[in-house]
Amino acid sequence: MRYLSVTEVAKKWDVSERSVRNYCAQGRVNGAFLTGKTWNIPENAEKPERTNKRKAELITLLDILKEQKTSKYSGGIYHKTQIELTYNSNHMEGSRLTHDQTRYIFETNTIGVEKEVLNVDDVIETANHFRCIDMIIDHAKAALTEKFIKELHLVLKNGTSDSRKDWFAVGDYKKLPNEVGGMDTALPEKVADKMKALLTEYSAKKEKTLEDILDFHVKFERIHPFQDGNGRVGRLIMFKESLKYNIVPFIIEDNLKMFYYRGLKEWDNEKGYLTDTCLTAQDKYKAYLDYFRIGY
Numbered sequence: 001m002r003y004l005s006v007t008e009v010a011k012k013w014d015v016s017e018r019s020v021r022n023y024c025a026q027g028r029v030n031g032a033f034l035t036g037k038t039w040n041i042p043e044n045a046e047k048p049e050r051t052n053k054r055k056a057e058l059i060t061l062l063d064i065l066k067e068q069k070t071s072k073y074s075g076g077i078y079h080k081t082q083i084e085l086t087y088n089s090n091h092m093e094g095s096r097l098t099h100d101q102t103r104y105i106f107e108t109n110t111i112g113v114e115k116e117v118l119n120v121d122d123v124i125e126t127a128n129h130f131r132c133i134d135m136i137i138d139h140a141k142a143a144l145t146e147k148f149i150k151e152l153h154l155v156l157k158n159g160t161s162d163s164r165k166d167w168f169a170v171g172d173y174k175k176l177p178n179e180v181g182g183m184d185t186a187l188p189e190k191v192a193d194k195m196k197a198l199l200t201e202y203s204a205k206k207e208k209t210l211e212d213i214l215d216f217h218v219k220f221e222r223i224h225p226f227q228d229g230n231g232r233v234g235r236l237i238m239f240k241e242s243l244k245y246n247i248v249p250f251i252i253e254d255n256l257k258m259f260y261y262r263g264l265k266e267w268d269n270e271k272g273y274l275t276d277t278c279l280t281a282q283d284k285y286k287a288y289l290d291y292f293r294i295g296y
Helices: 006-013 017-025 053-057 061-071 077-092 099-108 120-138 146-157 188-203 210-223 230-244 254-266 272-291
Strands: 033-035 038-042
Touching: 006 017, 006 038, 017 038, 061 077, 061 120, 061 230, 077 099, 077 120, 077 230, 077 254, 077 272, 099 120, 120 146, 120 230, 146 188, 146 230, 188 210, 210 230, 210 254, 210 272, 254 272
Parallel strands: none
Antiparallel strands: 033 038
């Protein structure tokens, strides 16, 4: 197979070089791939169908994530989201895998270890979290339900040492009382009713705002419906709902962790703590979108 450069394809298709790069970055050119920062485009690749201005404006981040996921496009916003969201969310919960190890698992489905001891659960939950992100992309537009939330937990914790404990319910609500940050959470026998009430309250709001999504997150974390994995499931839900309502999503990174926890704790007294933290994280994700030339 012979491959052409962006310049050659631009002349062949009678479009600008920027258009060709955008087609490739959006996963619309079959077989195109990057070598460093250079696009390699099959000489028999067909020019993507032209879209009018109005249709182009309707291309959302969710559309691009779905396209890049399906085409297995490497090096784009889907790739970036998988690594950053998985590394940071797991790291907040105690995973000792490095950013590079997380990236290597995603890119190669293997992990190289020399003179180092890795926690098996960290590796399993990293691979599982990648699948959870695929789930929230695939089902972003679907209504948020108990069934879907439990499926996220099932995928996240499947195959871990927790899944082999009799008292640990994988993919189902907790059996034993637990606390978070020294605060009481919902008792096991009350979780189902509280989750139903929360989802009913949330679904009654027609067009969700960022504040609605954050309010759901705070109440979800206070219920703490699962024995473990609540933080990661909760942050996955926030990402999903942001995609659904075309709100720029965000990833809570390590430098924002303590501000995030303070925001959860103080939500009833001062919503600005959590809101400002998430807006700061949103600005970081916007920088990713700017780099990949994705509108928002």
